[in-house]
Each structure stands twice: as structure tokens, then as C-alpha cells.
Amino acid sequence: MSVQIKICGLSTPETTAACADAGATHIGFNFYPPSPRFVSTHQAEKLSQNTPAKLLKVGVFVNPDDEFLEESVAAGQLDAIQLHGKEDPLQLEAIRSRFGLPVWKVLSVETVEDVARANDFANADFLLFDTKTPNGAALPGGMGLGFDWSLLEGYDGAVPWGLAGGLNPDNVADAIRSTGATLVDTASGVESAPGIKDMDKIAAFCKAALNP
Numbered sequence: 569m570s571v572q573i574k575i576c577g578l579s580t581p582e583t584t585a586a587c588a589d590a591g592a593t594h595i596g597f598n599f600y601p602p603s604p605r606f607v608s609t610h611q612a613e614k615l616s617q618n619t620p621a622k623l624l625k626v627g628v629f630v631n632p633d634d635e636f637l638e639e640s641v642a643a644g645q646l647d648a649i650q651l652h653g654k655e656d657p658l659q660l661e662a663i664r665s666r667f668g669l670p671v672w673k674v675l676s677v678e679t680v681e682d683v684a685r686a687n688d689f690a691n692a693d694f695l696l697f698d699t700k701t702p703n704g705a706a707l708p709g710g711m712g713l714g715f716d717w718s719l720l721e722g723y724d725g726a727v728p729w730g731l732a733g734g735l736n737p738d739n740v741a742d743a744i745r746s747t748g749a750t751l752v753d754t755a756s757g758v759e760s761a762p763g764i765k766d767m768d769k770i771a772a773f774c775k776a777a778l779n780p
């Protein structure tokens with residue numbers, strides 16, 4: 569089966585169309601206000617109306633409150649909720665029950681113990697292993713930083729999982745071959761500047777991911 573591809577941090581209809589044309593399966597709308605990829609609920613509503621039907625829309629959140637989630641899920645017509653903060657398994661369960669959508673939990677990885685935290689999130693619908701950003705970093709993700717993929721060797725948790733963190737057109741094929749990831753996720757790796765998606769890089773990323 570082909571790898572699934574999530575291009576994260578979309579903010580224009582032209583780039584969502586480019587993702588669909590290139591073979592991406594998922595796009596991410598970023599609902600974290602400090603991010604250069606942040607979209608307001610108004611923007612998300614417009615974007616979702618123009619998103620090709622074959623793309624699944626994932627909302628990226630960092631420690632969201634219920635009201636904000638409610639507005640964003642509705643505006644973005646989201647198909648899944650990605651939790652990229654310090655949410656715990658109980659919060660994850662509450663969010664899934666409330667919205668009836670698949671919930672993705674991001675695990676920030678620096679050590680093998682970080683990978684083992686997957687055991688705490690057996691109730692997630694999907695796990696995304698991303699790089700732990702340094703203390704004091706502006707963002708908990710989306711900074712183009714990779715981690716040591718060998719930390720995933722031998723990982724055999726039951727929850728489906730994907731790989732993020734510093735992936736770009738030049739390294740994504742190697743990442744898939746090295747880790748066996750069935751979904752790859754990129755934000756800054758397909759940009760010309762923070763928050764500005766580059767259609768050629770989106771095409772190159774998808775081509776490499778689909779032919780690892």
C-alpha cells in the first residue's frame with residue numbers, strides 16, 4: 569500500500585489543490601495562534617469549502633480549550649483532530665467522545681523513553697512521532713527539526729503511527745525506508761519561507777514519498 573502523505577499548515581486554495589494533484593492524502597490546518605501557519609476559523613471555513621474532496625482535513629491544536637475546538641472543528645469541517653501539546657490520555661478520550669472524530673496524538677521524541685510513551689496513548693486513533701523541540705523554542709512543532717529515526721527500531725505498538733519532524737523532498741524516501749512509516753507529515757519542508765508553501769516542493773515531496 570502507498571504511504572499516506574500529510575502536508576501541514578495550508579492556508580490557500582491553490583496549495584490545497586497542489587496537494588491533491590501531487591498525491592497527498594491529508595492536509596493540516598494549523599489552529600495554533602503563534603504559528604506562522606495559523607489560520608483563523610474564518611480562513612479555515614473558506615479553505616475547507618475549496619478543499620478537494622479526496623483530501624482528509626486534519627486540525628492541528630496545542631492544548632486547546634473546548635470552545636476553541638468546537639469552533640475550529642466546525643469551521644474547518646475537520647476529519648481528524650491532531651493534539652500537539654501536553655494533552656493526556658483522559659483529555660484525548662474526552663475530545664474523541666465529544667466530537668466523534670479520530671484523534672491523533674503527537675509524541676515528541678528525543679529519547680527511547682519518549683517513544684515508549686506511546687503505551688500511555690493506546691486510546692489514540694493515530695500516533696505521530698515528531699521531534700522534541702528545544703526548551704524555550706517558539707513552537708512545539710513545525711520547525712524543520714528531525715530526530716534520530718533509529719529510536720523507532722523495534723517499535724511495534726498496536727496504534728497506527730506516522731512520522732514527522734524535519735521531513736523534506738530530499739530525506740522523505742530515506743525516512744520511509746528506514747522507519748517503515750505508513751504516513752509522513754511535513755510543514756516547513758515544503759515551504760519557501762515560514763508559512764509560505766512552495767508548490768514545486770509539495771510535488772517533489774509527494775513524488776519522493778510515493779517512490780521511496
Ligand SMILES: O=C(O)c1ccccc1N[C@@H]1O[C@H](COP(=O)(O)O)[C@@H](O)[C@H]1O
Pocket residue numbers: 576577596598600603604605628630652698707708709710711712713732733734735753754755756757
Ligand atoms: O507547523 C507548525 O507551525 C506547528 C505549530 C505547532 C505545533 C505543530 C506544528 N506543526 C506540526 O509539526 C510537524 C513537523 O513540522 P516540520 O515538518 O518539522 O516543519 C508538522 O508536520 C505539523 O504536524
